[in-house]
Amino acid sequence: ALSAEASKVRDALIKHGLETPMIDNGLTTEEKYQRIKSAFEDVVYTLGLDLTDDSLCETPHRIAKMYVKEIFSGLDYSQFPKITVIENKMKVDEMVKVSDISFTSTCEHHFVTIDGLAKVAYLPKNKIIGLSKINRIVRFFGQRPQVQERLTQQVLVTLQTLLETDNVAVSIDATHYCVKARGVMDASSSTQTTALGGLFKRSDKTRSEFLAK
Amino acid sequence: ALSAEASKVRDALIKHGLETPMIDNGLTTEEKYQRIKSAFEDVVYTLGLDLTDDSLCETPHRIAKMYVKEIFSGLDYSQFPKITVIENKMKVDEMVKVSDISFTSTCEHHFVTIDGLAKVAYLPKNKIIGLSKINRIVRFFGQRPQVQERLTQQVLVTLQTLLETDNVAVSIDATHYCVKARGVMDASSSTQTTALGGLFKRSDKTRSEFLAK
Ligand SMILES: Nc1nc2c([nH]c(=O)n2[C@@H]2O[C@H](COP(=O)(O)OP(=O)(O)OP(=O)(O)O)[C@@H](O)[C@H]2O)c(=O)[nH]1
């Protein structure tokens, strides 16, 4: 069974049309691991690599483990972080901002790494969230195949849901290795995306306080 | 048919036990593309992703194209760069050094991106190589599943072969996303490897001139 927070977040993402497009295939984690391992045995063979070599023989196993337990583990809401939210008894009414949250993700178009920094802020209403939980939420959604725009929105709606306020802002600056290591091979570009709610969207002052370094 | 340089380089790597472990599976490029596409259709389905979604439906095609034509294209010696080597008529006898050659590669243990900079130097004997060809050689071997140590040695032996001298040096500094984005999740470490031939190995002076910034 999922935690109350995980269910609430999933429902909110579905309601906003922001859920990662999934279908229930009924496979267990072990079945997923086995199928991905077999698929990569075929890929390694097809590329002409020698699967009996000691450096390559474990590659299908490693990739299957990595897909199921690591880089795509955020598809599974049972992995949603335990969230600590406390009452705003100290009446904080100014912005709480966390900068330079380092995370990685995987481009859903090429299954290639995205390397990024996130900035997250909110104006506390009744609730205060444990600081590390903000990083954990960014990482959880990073552990999915992603497009950067959706990742940014998913973090926004998750925090709005948990903090029970619209006044949340998220911005992400990321390097996409599908742009750097292949295709256009752009050595230095990065992509910025922003998702603003409530006052961060409506008030020029709040908006620019967030967007400023 | 391969170019004379590509054949010479391949033979030299085999002789030194440095060839990427391959077996001939007899598949054409089109057959490889189709098999890898099918394998990734299964992986995407197994992960529970919706293959009918407009953002995901082309993912198996994109990855197959990327594996065959881009990030693993260096497994195919017909893609070896055209090499221009000229006679050393100008009697260059000091080190030629190329620094900060940016390249990317793919870790053969996890099929995750490696992002690196290479430094290459040689002491000219009878031959001088077109400068851009050094970058192209690094990139060619980067476009394979790799371990950094083998990549470093492959570039060394390739240049020794083409330049007809042992006096070649290669060093690589790289970030492995299999270390940064999964597993130990080390945010900042990088790996340095060096391969030195001839005087770069034997003469302390030459060695330290190369290794210095
Ligand atoms: N908006 C957005 N686009 C993305 C993200 N990740 C990602 O790969 N893309 C883009 O998705 C598009 C996929 O295009 P495509 O179907 O022609 O694939 P391709 O590999 O042949 O394109 P390319 O070689 O130009 O990269 C590319 O323009 C790629 O840069 C992302 O997070 N957000």
Ligand SMILES: Nc1nc2c([nH]c(=O)n2[C@@H]2O[C@H](COP(=O)(O)OP(=O)(O)OP(=O)(O)O)[C@@H](O)[C@H]2O)c(=O)[nH]1
């Ligand atoms: N020497 C060397 N080791 C490498 C390279 N790339 C690469 O993944 N490795 C290492 O290969 C090893 C594979 O170990 P493993 O079979 O236990 O795989 P794993 O994914 O469970 O290990 P991990 O979670 O510690 O990364 C890891 O220590 C990984 O860091 C490389 O280029 N050179």
